[in-house]
Amino acid sequence: MFNQKSTLDPQRLLVLRTLLVFTIGGCLFFGGMNIARGVYPLAAVELAIGLFSLWLFFWITRSPAPERWLLIYLVLFFSTMMLAIATPAASATVFVWVFLIPLISHLLLGRKRGLIIAVVFLALSAAIYFYRVHDQPQLMTALAIANVVLCALVLMALSFAYEHAREKTEQQLQALATTDSLTGLPNRAALQPVLARTHAQAARDGTRFALLSMDLDHFKALNDQQGHEAGDRALVAFAELLRARLRASDMPCRWGGEEFQVLVSGTDRDGAVRIAEEIREALESTSLAQTEAGAQVTVSIGIAVYPDDGRAIPDLLLTADRRLYQAKSRGRNQVVAS
Numbered sequence: 100m101f102n103q104k105s106t107l108d109p110q111r112l113l114v115l116r117t118l119l120v121f122t123i124g125g126c127l128f129f130g131g132m133n134i135a136r137g138v139y140p141l142a143a144v145e146l147a148i149g150l151f152s153l154w155l156f157f158w159i160t161r162s163p164a165p166e167r168w169l170l171i172y173l174v175l176f177f178s179t180m181m182l183a184i185a186t187p188a189a190s191a192t193v194f195v196w197v198f199l200i201p202l203i204s205h206l207l208l209g210r211k212r213g214l215i216i217a218v219v220f221l222a223l224s225a226a227i228y229f230y231r232v233h234d235q236p237q238l239m240t241a242l243a244i245a246n247v248v249l250c251a252l253v254l255m256a257l258s259f260a261y262e263h264a265r266e267k268t269e270q271q272l273q274a275l276a277t278t279d280s281l282t283g284l285p286n287r288a289a290l291q292p293v294l295a296r297t298h299a300q301a302a303r304d305g306t307r308f309a310l311l312s313m314d315l316d317h318f319k320a321l322n323d324q325q326g327h328e329a330g331d332r333a334l335v336a337f338a339e340l341l342r343a344r345l346r347a348s349d350m351p352c353r354w355g356g357e358e359f360q361v362l363v364s365g366t367d368r369d370g371a372v373r374i375a376e377e378i379r380e381a382l383e384s385t386s387l388a389q390t391e392a393g394a395q396v397t398v399s400i401g402i403a404v405y406p407d408d409g410r411a412i413p414d415l416l417l418t419a420d421r422r423l424y425q426a427k428s429r430g431r432n433q434v435v436a437s
């Protein structure tokens with residue numbers, strides 16, 4: 100769950116695999132045709148690209164660097180296209196493939212890298228096109244040139260706009276999926292990759308980090324006596340308190356219900372206890388959530404420090420949780436760190 104493997108996003112993987120299927124089929128077909136027509140250099144390149152595409156179809160989900168292979172494939176694919184349009188013996192209609200360049204670049208590489216690759220290969224295609232048709236007056240009229248150029252520009256603008264809108268939607272969905280809607284804090288799904296990164300970095304650099312597991316006390320009583328809305332307001336206020344007390348490099352998160360988790364980087368046990376005590380005291384000193392029975396919502400906190408309390412993330416979470424419940428059983432409103 101905490102392993103960070105580099106993977107392509109599913110949409111790009113689907114586009115790439117669809118394209119690879121057509122590349123494999125197309126390369127075999129055109130390679131065979133070009134052998135029959137005696138255009139051997141182009142046929143050899145096409146067959147080699149076909150075999151490479153077949154291998155990539157299976158390798159792409161296993162590769163540790165799929166983005167790099169994506170770029171290599173695209174450059175090879177477009178370069179083959181350039182070779183095809185530059186080959187005098189190739190069919191005149193081979194130029195229609197050029198119009199796929201903006202669409203494929205944006206779908207596979209995203210807005211910025213897609214635009215750069217598309218501009219480079221469209222410019223190359225234009226140079227090859229004009230070199231090949233410069234002696235055909237009917238193709239060198241302003242109208243004929245405007246048709247080709249405008250069509251390419253429209254496709255470029257449309258695919259750029261599509262990718263721009265798609266990236267924005269993806270960012271919004273990502274934010275929704277990783278933010279707790281009540282408190283606005285990151286949620287459990289958001290903490291996991293950050294925790295994995297912090298853990299990997301601490302293991303590399305020999306530094307420490309602490310996990311503070313927190314659970315609000317007497318929260319059920321508050322809900323029962325003053326209503327769910329009062330409970331919600333207390334959760335929002337506690338989230339505010341966390342934001343106000345923590346440094347930008349620390350990461351508070353709503354773990355679920357009235358449980359919170361705080362990841363504090365570059366700190367030892369004493370530092371973590373200081374922060375936890377500050378938070379505990381700050382909540383205690385607010386009259387934010389007084390229950391009718393006179394109890395006040397406070398917070399119990401369990402601390403685990405890497406690597407002293409465990410080297411694996413699940414062990415640290417377990418230790419922090421165990422200490423949190425020790426704090427509860429010792430009477431609540433306290434910090435347990437060892």
Ligand SMILES: Nc1nc2c(ncn2[C@@H]2O[C@H](COP(=O)(O)OP(=O)(O)OP(=O)(O)O)[C@@H](O)[C@H]2O)c(=O)[nH]1
Pocket residue numbers: 281314315316317318319320322326327328329330331334355356357427431
């Ligand atoms: N208002 C509100 N209540 C929630 C939310 N999520 C969980 N709860 C409530 O939090 C309460 C947690 O109850 P308990 O686990 O018994 O915790 P507690 O009353 O704080 O008891 P101790 O932790 O032992 O002090 C339950 O009543 C849940 O319904 C939420 O988003 N909003």
